[in-house]
Amino acid sequence: MLTKKELKAYSADARENYLPHISIDCVVFGFHEGVMKVLILKMKDEAAWYLPGGFMRKTEPIEMAANRILKERTGLDDIFLQQFHVFGDPERSKEHFEMYKDMLPAAQNWFANRFLTIGYYALVDFSHVNPTPDELSETCFWCDIEEIPDLKLDHSLILKTALDTLRLHLSYQPIGYNLMPKQFTMPELQKLYETILDKKLDRRNFQRRMLGFGIFNKSDEPRKGGAHKAPFLYSFDTENYKAALIEGFKGGW
Amino acid sequence: MLTKKELKAYSADARENYLPHISIDCVVFGFHEGVMKVLILKMKDEAAWYLPGGFMRKTEPIEMAANRILKERTGLDDIFLQQFHVFGDPERSKEHFEMYKDMLPAAQNWFANRFLTIGYYALVDFSHVNPTPDELSETCFWCDIEEIPDLKLDHSLILKTALDTLRLHLSYQPIGYNLMPKQFTMPELQKLYETILDKKLDRRNFQRRMLGFGIFNKSDEPRKGGAHKAPFLYSFDTENYKAALIEGFKGGW
Numbered sequence: 381m382l383t384k385k386e387l388k389a390y391s392a393d394a395r396e397n398y399l400p401h402i403s404i405d406c407v408v409f410g411f412h413e414g415v416m417k418v419l420i421l422k423m424k425d426e427a428a429w430y431l432p433g434g435f436m437r438k439t440e441p442i443e444m445a446a447n448r449i450l451k452e453r454t455g456l457d458d459i460f461l462q463q464f465h466v467f468g469d470p471e472r473s474k475e476h477f478e479m480y481k482d483m484l485p486a487a488q489n490w491f492a493n494r495f496l497t498i499g500y501y502a503l504v505d506f507s508h509v510n511p512t513p514d515e516l517s518e519t520c521f522w523c524d525i526e527e528i529p530d531l532k533l534d535h536s537l538i539l540k541t542a543l544d545t546l547r548l549h550l551s552y553q554p555i556g557y558n559l560m561p562k563q564f565t566m567p568e569l570q571k572l573y574e575t576i577l578d579k580k581l582d583r584r585n586f587q588r589r590m591l592g593f594g595i596f597n598k599s600d601e602p603r604k605g606g607a608h609k610a611p612f613l614y615s616f617d618t619e620n621y622k623a624a625l626i627e628g629f630k631g632g633w
Numbered sequence: 634m635l636t637k638k639e640l641k642a643y644s645a646d647a648r649e650n651y652l653p654h655i656s657i658d659c660v661v662f663g664f665h666e667g668v669m670k671v672l673i674l675k676m677k678d679e680a681a682w683y684l685p686g687g688f689m690r691k692t693e694p695i696e697m698a699a700n701r702i703l704k705e706r707t708g709l710d711d712i713f714l715q716q717f718h719v720f721g722d723p724e725r726s727k728e729h730f731e732m733y734k735d736m737l738p739a740a741q742n743w744f745a746n747r748f749l750t751i752g753y754y755a756l757v758d759f760s761h762v763n764p765t766p767d768e769l770s771e772t773c774f775w776c777d778i779e780e781i782p783d784l785k786l787d788h789s790l791i792l793k794t795a796l797d798t799l800r801l802h803l804s805y806q807p808i809g810y811n812l813m814p815k816q817f818t819m820p821e822l823q824k825l826y827e828t829i830l831d832k833k834l835d836r837r838n839f840q841r842r843m844l845g846f847g848i849f850n851k852s853d854e855p856r857k858g859g860a861h862k863a864p865f866l867y868s869f870d871t872e873n874y875k876a877a878l879i880e881g882f883k884g885g886w
Contacts, residue, residue, distance in 0.1 A: 399654050399747070399749075400653065402654060402749065436721075439747065441723055442720075442721025442722075442749065463719060466751055467695075468689075468694060468696070468698075469694060469695075470693065494652070494692065498721075547881075551805040551881050552801060552805045627801075628800075628801045
């Protein structure tokens, strides 16, 4: 929470540099070895948790703004963020309005504005990224998806919508390029899907359907070592993978 | 195109009532008996075509704004509009900026603003709806999808993105509830898919896959009349259909 003096400075700067009424919030899902987490922040002087979010510069392209905001809040760079929904309930930023309304007249008070927020999401390997808080937040950390506290504003809804969208996207788009090692087995890939969907999948159905999408190269050499029959190794066929990201899976219609 | 006087009045009213920097554009696809059309407007005193669009009232929920705008521009009511993307290129409204910049100083000129636009789309039976132009537009009509003229601003991109999204949605969500008669045959439904995808589909694959989604009730009575074997009639199982709209098709993962 900002002090009165900080709010005044923040508001003056924001009016000068940012578009009013529009914000961006980022849902960064982290996956590693069968565990799903979400990146959240705890603000200074507030017992309150948020998704990393911020505002758009006046002439900044929207995708650049999303990446800049995520970098400023968390230190994360080069993350592929995907736009998924605009949240436009007129009451959605009411908590901030109430928090700050007595500190500054509405005309000067940035948080007297109504804000629509554009939701972006990403899925990364959380063992590769080290979030760091900025000056506004006390901590910035990977929270287990089962243990997310109540989030401020409508951030719980934004998180839920992002997770629903991610799960729906599994049906028609490939996933995992930045999460799997260069070569992997089908059971390893299945683990990723099971973690995101939070349910067990049938092994044979998974493999048949997955291989039917035509986005893999099969290695000639099975993985060595281990007492059991060596499993086949696959890598993504990057060309077909990219095409499927744009057009959806073959064997759609 | 507005005259200087009209621009002045329009801008004053807009500053009073609408959120700056945000607009909404609607892509309404129309289907009827194997033909796809799109609803477009021709503005008065401009040889220019647009998608129906407009601005959000200061305290209006976003979905209500989309429906109100579509109704004001085209007379269409009770259309299920689906949000699909925000277009945020800082240069996207440049044509309007250039068109009006010499008529009014920037501080009073609504079109000196940068606008992000939120895209909504819908798919309706065009034989059921009669579009009517509002006071800003000369005509408002169903244009064959093969014959769409160049649209102003980034509206060609918005239309293309909406069509890509609609086609992608076919892979994981049901469609057609408001387009098919109460009872229909699988070849009739296939025609809808072929029209949207603009390609022929294999009859047997289509039926097997479609029926696998579990969103149909099969009638005990085949359709009567005709020289050939009577085709089976189906209707949508509304409960399963609605569930699949939210969760995606069963037989996803």
